[in-house]
Amino acid sequence: MKIAVMGAGAVGCYFGALLARAGHEVVLIGRPALVDKVRRDGLWLESAAYTGAVSLQADTDAAAVGTAQLVLFCVKSGDTQSAGEAIAPHLSNDAFVLSLQNGVDNAQRLSAVLGREAVAAVVYVATAMAGDAHVVHHGRGELLIGASRHSAGIATLLTQAAIPTQVSGRVVEALWNKLVVNCAWNALSAISRQPYGRLLESEGVIPLMRQVFDECLAVAGASGIPLGEPLWKAVLDIGMSMPGQHSSTAQDLTRGKRSEIDHLNGHVVRLGKIHGIPTPVNATLHRLVKLLEEERDGR
Template sequence: MKVTVMGAGAVGCYYGGLLARAGHAVTLIGRQPHVDAVRKRGLLLEIGASCEAVPVTATTNSNGVADAELVLVCVKSGDTETVGRDLVAHLSPGTTVLSLQNGIDNAERLQAVIERHVVPVAVYVATEMAGPGHVRHHGRGDLIMGECPTSGIIAAVFEAAGIPTTISARAIDALWGKLILNCAYNALSAMTQLPYGRLIGIPGIDVVMTDVVEECMAVAAASGVVIPPDCLTGILALADTMPDQFSSTAQDLARGRPSEIDHLNGTIVRRGQALNVPTPVNRVLYTLIKALDSKQQAA
């Protein structure tokens, strides 16, 4: 299968690397330093004690999606519309587009720009970019994918490449669950610059996370979304399975890049406001990350 990854960061490189290792023709579209490194010695895919150079094509140009059978959109939520406008001129009629992004509305927003169905995918993986062209895996890697005419074929391709994939007619519920998890961890990991394992060990952090999750679940319920009642237990246990993982927001702030907080805790705050559901703890976390964003952009 010919696959293009739009947004070759940690998530895109991990899944693109697995698909390339399984024999698929993968093109990564990303920033110039990353592209240069991949062109020089392949994509370094580090999983556990193994680190191998996987041959892939890399480019900075959105025309890299031309003739692709499958496009994985892995850009930050704030770039969704911009990327959609870049992609629309190069997509083939039969291309399937998947949104592997944080937040709950990226597939819908992207679909409005490219005027074709976009499949929402909830991503559960801990990864980081260890350097240009070098992705490091810390845990998990499973996907919950929405339905489309080619979902069975794509899921089979993913499974064969070592990517556990579940097809669900209610992918939006999974995206909400992932949003709530991100709201619990991302801002706190970013403000402390601590990985999940050390973060959860700080006295009182679990109480703050509980408050965050309860607010999120109230907003979800008011939105008609079904969240499992044991959601909090699973979220607090995540630190045990990904102890060394820094949140994507922590990684963004450490690199001086804008965060996705508007599409994480910010989403809960805005929806809570519209539905008359109080979200004071999410509002505090959202505001503090926005302040840190503003400080970095002004520096």
């Protein structure tokens, strides 16, 4: 299958590499430095299952989605509209667009921009870019995708490419589950510049995370999303299963990129205001990350 990855960051590069290794024709759409490196040397994949160069195509132009039958949409949440507008004129009529993004409303926003359905996916993978065309896999790698008439076939294709994928009618709830986990970990990792394992060992961090968690559950409940107490264990399990992982927000700050904090803790704060639910801890973490971004950018 011809596959385009719109937004060749750590997630897009990792899944693109696996699909290319499975024999699919993959094009990564990303920054000039990455594109030049991939065209010259291939994409370097570092994982427990395989380490080496992977040959695939790369382009800086969104028009490269033109012949793709599957588009993995992996841009940051803040770029959903602009990136969606960039690919919209070039999509083939039968292209299946899959949103592999953090946050809970990207597929909905992308569908509005494209004027066609974009299917939501929940991404469970720990990856990082170690260079312009060097992706490191730290753990997991499965997807949960929304139901549509083509989802079962796409899930089979992805699973055969070593990307375990299930189809679910409860993807919105799963996206909220992941949002809560991200709200608990991402900002703290970014502010402290610490990996998950070290945060767990730090005095006062777990009670602080619990406050974030409780605010998120209250907002989710008011938004009609039934999340429960078992999710707290999942929050803690992330730190224990991936102790060396820095959050995506921490990675963004380190690499000089705009983070997705507005669509994580910031999203909870906005919904809290709508529903009249106080979210002081989420608001504090959100503002601290924004201050770090402003300092980095010289504002």
